[in-house]
Amino acid sequence: MTQGAWAMGLFGDKKTTQDAKSFPFTLSDAEWKKRLSPEAYHVLRDHGTERAFTSPLNDEKRAGVFHCAGCDQALFKSSDKYNSGTGWPSFTQPITPDAVGTSTDYKIGVGRTEVHCANCGGHLGHVFEDGPAPTGLRYCMNGVALAFKSGE
Template identity: 60%
Template sequence: MAKSARFTVEKTDAEWRTILTPAQFQVARQEGTERAFTSPLNNEHRDGTFHCVGCGTALWTMADKFDSGTGWPSFTQPISAEAVATKTDWKLLYPRTECHCATCGAHQGHVFPDGPAPTGQRWCINGVVLVFQAKEDQTD
């Protein structure tokens, strides 16, 4: 992913490679996808928030997480409308809605219109680009 003036946090690919693992870089910066059912966050059920691995921005909450059966952590909505941005992805020759961290541009996954109430959306997210912080471990 090229450096862009649209993100608050910007780094070169070399800088990203120093802070991300190869798997995180491949998903976050090259818009890859982790293998289904490989993220330990699929089984995370404690109250807390999910943060961007690139910049630490809070993106998702446990209150909005659900088991979609797809093999990736899924959410009904982002933590706020400002936290996550979207764009049209044509990589599979048909349009999908890709989502990324609005602060640093890290690719998160895709949003689909087949989720549960209240939004009817399924934000299908790569766990490798998330850091979970349990509410019990958070400081005020």
């Protein structure tokens, strides 16, 4: 096994490049565990994935804004949400280009583009190039990583 493969995370290292970055909103691990539910902590801080079709936000259709469940950063508008059929809330684009950041995730052995909150670094999901117009992108997010605020 090569050292490079370990560095790229090919053998189960759940951490990605954003872990080494500083973010405007930071808490200690103990503070995150107090702030978040166990499920939200698993996704946002440990880069986990919730089971498909388990989030009530997948079926959310009201007008509003989806925020980061960790730090309350506005992330996605409901007008950019669509039913991708995947079982996770999906969006064509973030609310602003700088609301989210991306990094390459090798957790499953192939590179995927991970999406994280630009404010706190929390793992949100992944972005794929199989979405509808106008962007052709599918921001496939874990519902437990989001908090919905209607009417914004």
